[in-house]
Amino acid sequence: MTLVDMIRVNINSRELTGQAGDTILTIALANGIEIPNLCYDNRLKIYGACGVCVVEVDGIPKLLRACSTTAVDGMIIRTETERTLAARKVAFELLASDHRGDCRPPCVTACPAHTDCQGYVGLIANGQYEEAIKLTKDVIALPASIGRICPHPCETECRRQNVDSPVAIAELKRFLGDIDISNGTYVPELKPQSGKKVAIIGAGPAGISCAYFLARYGHQVVIYENQPYAGGMLRYGIPEYRLPKEILDAEINTLTKMGVEIKYNVKLGEDISLVYLKKIYDAVFVAIGAWESSSMGCEGQDMEGVLGGIEFLGKVTNSEPLYMGNNVIVVGGGNTAMDVARTAVRLGAEHVQVIYRRTKDEMPAEKIEILEAEEEGVEFTFLVAPVEIIGDGTRAKAVRCQKMALGEPDASGRRSPKPIPGEEVTFEADLILSAIGQQVNARSIKELDVAKRGNINVNPNTFETNMAGVFAGGEAATGPKIAIAAIAQGNNAAKVIDSYLNGQIIPVSEPSYITQTDLTEQDFAHIAKQDRQHGFVVEEQKRKLSFSAISETFTEESALKEAAKCLECGCHDYFECKLINYFGKYNINTKAIVGEVHKREEAQTHPFIVRNPDKCILCGQCIRACEERLGVTAIGLEKRGFDSKVITEFNLPLEESSCISCGQCIDVCPTGACMEKAAVPKQVPVEFDNVNSVCNYCGVGCNIILQSKGNLVFKSLPDRTKDEGVLCVNGRFGIGFVNDPNKLKSSLVRRKDSTLEVSLEEALTLTTKNLQLIQGQYGNDSVGILASPRFTNEEAFILKKVAAKLGTTFLGTMAEKDISGTESVLGYNASTNSYDELFSTDLIISVGNIAEDNPVMGVKIKTAAQKKAKLVSISNGTTRMAEYADVSLKLDNNLDFIKSLVKALFDGGHVNQANVEKNAVNLTNLSDYVKDAPASEDATKLAKMYGEAKKAIFVIDDNIVSADAIKLLADIAVITGKIGKPHSGIILMRSNCNSQGFIDMGVKVPGMQIIEQINAGKIKAALIVGEDPAGTDPTLAESLKKLDFVVTLDLFETATTAISNIVIPLGTFAESAGTFTRSDRKIQTINPAIQPVNQNTVFSTLAKLGQYLDIKIETIKQATLMLSSEVPEYSGLYLPQSPDAAIYTPNSRSNPCGYQVLCTDGYNKEDKKAVICIPEGNKMFVDKQVFDTIQKKFHVYLTENGLK
Structure with missing residues (x-):
């Protein structure tokens, strides 16, 4: 930029420089000032469609669009003012008003903790259990426990019930939790120690969850627990047969691994006080739980023989003495009532009866709990409510009940019970258990403001109490809730406490999502019904005799089948969507503007690209990228105004249009209107690990970002920081082979009519012995080596060494068609x-x-x-x-x-x-x-x-x-x-x-020359690496059959492996490290995105082959050092370089970055003169043939799917 071209502007009181012609937006972004934008891309022409980038400029009364306003020297610009924020908010609300879909799936939004159910269910479906465990434990510290006892509101909202039945989300969580326990429980990464200390009162779900996250944030945590063991209601309020204590203990033990200390038998208000805790801790979190059973409100309820359900379950857990008698009455209709009744059965009560004031249909207990209670002999009497406990002077002997009838629905949606005047019934009882609810009693904590109902008053968004530095959550603040709600409270409280310890309290708030609420069974009519999977349940006569677990966890087969049923409701672009990020940042009410919403069906026939016009915001980026960047007009706009829509040319299916499947429309789309089908069986939105690498198809050498999760590569994206930010169909979508389950898994040895699986070591031993035998019998040049140039320079260098050891000059590739x-x-x-x-x-x-x-x-x-x-x-x-x-x-x-x-x-x-x-x-x-x-x-x-x-x-x-x-x-x-x-x-x-790179390494003999030597009987054995000549041309198959010995190293079974004596599996480029040399001689580095399935990369396999031939190369670094000393054009490669340095070949120690231009000092001939050559033939063009196994496989797939 010259001084003449430079301009100065002031943005948000910062004096900045730009270049004449720059827009306000480009200057702002270049200087780290964020202005929201949805239709801007620096590679495309200005469009100015979305209207969210408005700014104020001094002297101009109207708001200006930063993306389309050219900056002028001396401009004073403000990006965050009341006017700009209000205008942006309206723009976002308008976009939300006609944005149809689900930012997050109903299962996630229904879960109080917003557990990523879709994420871990999808990962299970893909067989990624370890990653699913990590994702689950990113929210829930106790997945095995919660998976057993949660009433799963996620399943209540699961849309699969519009097809058959909800996905068994809780059971799948249990499946993961049990795997985690069997593996020793995963401990998440902890941040460095902060030096801050936090006390937590109560080791129940809320306290455990808060401790778990505060420890992850790097704080020292001590839990004070009133009971002799941790777990809270999970231990003392859930029977053993539903949640075995060994499961709970194994998961709580994770806290110990994280450095959390738990002090037992310590009660707040008696043994310690908040004043004391405040002196030695930086913050305190109170999570005492709802330990009191609610009163039945009837005469005689305090006499001997009447006990609260929670107290009853606690006594059973602690093995305290109980008088049961023969007849037990349980009052209530929730899950606790079912737990109490079924526990009484297991303790030997002859007759257990549940009385409930509504009908069975209104019972809040889970249906399966009611069914299993009935199977175990529990009797139910409905439409009765206790009015008096009758005793004999020493203890309760009966309960007198009022008969009820159902009236109109109440606030819960259930019909209200109304007394029937004059109609009563009395039930004899030896023990009456009240399980109609629970309540908190925090009145003993004198320092805190307590509500009438006994719970602690807190700010719902910050968990702050009236005492500075003291926070409260879980049932202590909310009153009785399900365990997952308490866990959510603990999670959120930990976030707030962490922010408090870092100097500024940041409140938590519910995210603002767009959801679909008008879907019906008709929207799912195309989906085939499938039976819900069930774990084995012990028969009722056996299970009621003990407290042993009554059901078994899913088998792997059942888990995979059940997980595969997920309908993938949530937006697959959630983690990349700019719109949802802006909704959160600007606190957008997505339902602020209500009006007509489009519902347009789009047939999803393209194998890689998914288009959803109802998520389109008409930014035009896909259309412009297609035309301006690629010169293709596969898509365009139809109609104007509210009914505008992006369509394919002539409304053809995308794959039948002029689309070249490059994925640019996906890359520029700011929402989920244009998405890709990831290269995995189950589409699942998750946050990825990103690794920089290079495309392994043609010689352009496009820089890519491989997005992986665990051992699967999901996507390949263009690296805009290094190239034009464009890939072709191969680089963008041709990565399915990396995850293909049909890859070769073990080495094969074929003898006559039998094929044997052998170890890699056995296969390599047989390979080298046979090749050396051929060399010894027929002399040098009796072995030919053919290798695909998709492998690295380091791997090619090993092949060069192998060829030398086998005494052959016939080292080449079928991809090299003629002398250059x-x-x-x-x-x-x-x-x-x-x-x-x-x-x-x-x-x-x-x-x-x-x-x-x-x-x-x-x-x-x-x-x-x-x-x-x-x-x-x-x-x-x-x-x-x-x-x-x-x-x-x-x-x-x-x-x-x-x-x-x-x-x-x-x-x-x-x-x-x-x-x-x-x-x-x-x-x-x-x-x-x-x-x-x-x-x-x-x-x-x-x-x-x-x-x-x-x-x-x-x-x-x-x-x-x-x-x-x-x-x-x-x-x-x-x-x-x-x-x-x-x-x-x-x-x-x-x-x-x-x-x-292969040419430079000496792997350059044209493949047809090697075939000619085979046909002439001079070559007797072949080592083939990554090429399938037999599958490309039948005549080549006949040539290979003439050989005495063929060994093929490849990723898949091919026509060539089928006629090979030995077959050895190879890895993929996604597991490899090393270098490629692209077509203009630039050397580029590839990096592994995943670990090899069989622990062997391509390099390690070839290095082991070399070791059997006494080639002493074990690491890529060794190979680099050796090739830089033996290949003159790469002699500078071993020298340390900046990661951003462009390195070309030829390079040298004196010029490690190499030469971009050749022949500047003459030609590479002895006399430095070019040799003007006269062609021997007269053909301008030759037929293109593909021999590389990966290219062949993907090209077949493209052809089968009608793609260009």
């Missing part, structure tokens, strides 16, 4: 220039189908052409490059046009013979070769364009352009002097991600 045209002329089988130079050259000539075979290079060329360069497209058919080229030429499959072009260059005076002869030989031969070339107007025009251009670059599709044609094109660059300097030369686009 550029090597014949220039001495280099490589590009002479870098991609970056395309943006500074005057003319680009694209030869072949670059836009189709190397789509992202097509984007680079298009961008360069839009900025400066003229563009010529030369191809053998229809190509997208032609759509934005200045000149487009479609050639027949011969060299006539190129010969005419050479002749026109001579005739037009664009060849300086004297200069050429200083730097090259055979110029006269070339002149003679083209003298009879046919006249061509197009060739003459192109010769003029190329000859007059000061700088020009050929970009050649090495997939389909013949070696003879490449020779002529290299000749052209030499004779016109447009090579050996920046911005002029040749870029060869390779077919594989490391084609150039």
